[in-house]
Amino acid sequence: MAKPAFCSDYMEGAHPSILAKLQEINFQKIGGYGLDPICAAAKEKIRAACEAPGADVHFLIGGTQTNATVIDALLHSYQGVIAAESGHIACHEAGAIEFGGHKVLAVPAENGKLTAAAIEAVLTRYDLDETREHTVMPGMVYISQPTEYGTLYSLEELTAISQLCRARNIALYADGARLAYGLGSPENTVSLPDMARLCDVFYIGGTKCGALFGEAVVVPDPARLPHFFTIIKQHGALLAKGWLLGVQFDALFTDGLYEKLGKEAVRQALRIQAALKEKGVPLWFETPTNQVFCVVEDIEVPRFDAITENGYWGRTDNTHTILRFATSWATTQEEVDELIRLLDRL
Numbered sequence: 001m002a003k004p005a006f007c008s009d010y011m012e013g014a015h016p017s018i019l020a021k022l023q024e025i026n027f028q029k030i031g032g033y034g035l036d037p038i039c040a041a042a043k044e045k046i047r048a049a050c051e052a053p054g055a056d057v058h059f060l061i062g063g064t065q066t067n068a069t070v071i072d073a074l075l076h077s078y079q080g081v082i083a084a085e086s087g088h089i090a091c092h093e094a095g096a097i098e099f100g101g102h103k104v105l106a107v108p109a110e111n112g113k114l115t116a117a118a119i120e121a122v123l124t125r126y127d128l129d130e131t132r133e134h135t136v137m138p139g140m141v142y143i144s145q146p147t148e149y150g151t152l153y154s155l156e157e158l159t160a161i162s163q164l165c166r167a168r169n170i171a172l173y174a175d176g177a178r179l180a181y182g183l184g185s186p187e188n189t190v191s192l193p194d195m196a197r198l199c200d201v202f203y204i205g206g207t208k209c210g211a212l213f214g215e216a217v218v219v220p221d222p223a224r225l226p227h228f229f230t231i232i233k234q235h236g237a238l239l240a241k242g243w244l245l246g247v248q249f250d251a252l253f254t255d256g257l258y259e260k261l262g263k264e265a266v267r268q269a270l271r272i273q274a275a276l277k278e279k280g281v282p283l284w285f286e287t288p289t290n291q292v293f294c295v296v297e298d299i300e301v302p303r304f305d306a307i308t309e310n311g312y313w314g315r316t317d318n319t320h321t322i323l324r325f326a327t328s329w330a331t332t333q334e335e336v337d338e339l340i341r342l343l344d345r346l
Contacts, residue, residue: 004307004338006325008311018247032240042216042247043057046249049258051192061237062215071100071102071142073231074139078136079136079140104142107119107121114161141171141173142174152288154190178208179204185262209258262290265290269289269290271336272336276292284322296323297319301321308339
């Protein structure tokens with residue numbers, strides 16, 4: 001029997017309902033670039049879920065591509081983006097934002113989260129800098145919901161950041177690569193309508209949340225990103241067969257499937273987290289979503305690798321390693337049962 005695999009949340013293909021819909025329409029002649037009835041229907045479902053009837057919705061292919069395109073669209077050439085030091089655009093996108101001409105202004109985070117106070121400090125420092133015309137102007141804020149550490153912004157925290165951004169006239173953009181797992185967490189207090197109300201732009205992740213690929217960018221006020229379709233094209237991010245994206249989100253936003261998938265993945269992750277605690281394996285910190293982080297001595301890493309496929313996350317010191325276990329929309333009860341059984345044998 002193969003080792004249970006928890007390396008990441010995009011190891012599987014797609015939810016069966018998506019594959020069935022793709023098979024159903026495979027030989028239909030469908031127009032391109034997302035300007036088709038399938039994409040139109042998916043966009044309407046997303047608008048309804050977000051309670052944002054006037055929102056623009058655009059389908060892109062992957063997270064880094066989406067971040068680079070949205071951030072470039074929101075900023076002037078002389079501006080940068082405020083992000084947590086642990087933010088995806090600061091750590092795991094190979095300098096894609098800088099490659100596009102914008103500096104990432106990294107700020108210390110609290111368990112992966114920015115605070116309104118930390119953002120205010122960056123803005124104030126810029127305002128008081130007498131040489132600021134020689135520096136990069138902070139022009140927007142980037143957050144992730146959930147964060148790269150699997151933590152969640154509360155409604156109170158997101159509201160405080162949103163109010164600050166609006167008072168300072170800078171955009172707030174939320175990366176929702178794992179948004180299904182945030183929405184599905186028992187500790188979550190932020191809904192899709194809240195995201196649409198408080199963010200200038202956010203995206204609903206599909207790649208890590210049940211789709212073959214794809215992210216849905218939501219712009220609650222279309223005036224915030226005029227000509228965004230053309231900007232997507234400029235960035236090489238416009239899929240000719242746009243219906244391949246639309247049909248997936250149409251399925252994910254039928255009968256609440258998106259949130260159901262996230263809820264089950266989180267339930268399984270919390271079982272893993274509880275099993276590690278019961279085994280006496282220290283957690284890096286507790287997370288309420290689909291990512292579980294534990295700290296093991298380096299000499300113990302091969303023992304964990306022998307029983308499961310997990311993800312290396314980093315180090316806490318010269319002798320300890322952080323391992324990550326990520327569940328997904330496709331994780332089964334049986335897979336987690338097997339992992340727990342194997343952990344008991346360590």
